[in-house]
């Protein structure tokens with residue numbers, strides 16, 4: 001059920017802790033995402049970013065604390081009903097796509113898990129939509145290729161088209177620009193910026209290591225270090241050299257050029 005006139009919380013983490021092999025991968029993470037927000041998750045290798053996204057995608061339950069996803073509490077909801085409402089692009093999911101699958105089918109099959117859709121003309125409509133989404137990501141020319149023949153950057157674009165195929169209420173992008181050359185990265189950052197600035201787009205959470213990859217139109221940032229939130233809030237106030245330095249454990253200089261950022265060591 002859509003939440004009409006309610007709080008509209010997309011994600012609501014209350015002291016979420018994940019313990020594996022006696023280690024706290026996440027330690028009392030408290031965080032909220034509302035409709036219309038576009039979040040960046042920044043943090044060094046091993047900080048727990050992907051673990052956070054697995055909870056947000058209803059793929060993992062907290063060891064302790066409460067996680068609500070699209071107004072449903074994990075542990076009390078059928079995750080098989082919840083997952084189709086979430087679009088996710090991640091390296092873990094990409095590795096499960098068969099190499100010999102046609103790109104158009106990679107995108108279209110995302111919708112097969114969605115129940116309750118109008119079945120008539122289902123195939124034609126969905127194939128048309130898949131091509132539109134590939135075009136939105138600059139990958140329409142790849143529609144008849146097999147996934148295994150694509151470059152790293154091309155695979156990322158196809159995965160994002162696939163994540164959008166279910167018309168999700170939450171879009172999760174885990175390092176979407178990793179492995180891309182400069183031109184490819186800039187093109188994808190621009191396209192993600194266009195999605196971020198579309199008022200009809202879902203709430204978005206994007207994980208990255210680099211402030212250079214923050215697309216225009218993103219509203220908020222959460223910085224994570226060793227499983228704990230360093231700081232979270234609106235980008236304009238929160239994305240500072242000081243907060244970045246505390247997150248990455250070194251003095252940093254942060255430059256802003258319009259709606260793009262760049263960081264480097266201060267020493």
Ligand SMILES: Nc1ncnc2c1ncn2[C@@H]1O[C@H](COP(=O)(O)OP(=O)(O)OP(=O)(O)O)[C@@H](O)[C@H]1O
Pocket residue numbers: 020021023025043044045046047048049050051052
């Ligand atoms: N099942 C597990 N048992 C023990 N440790 C684990 C397990 N799964 C993940 N980890 C560890 O948890 C930490 C957080 O992992 P996670 O993948 O969430 O980090 P990340 O911030 O996404 O890192 P990266 O930027 O390198 O992708 C890492 O140190 C990882 O080795």
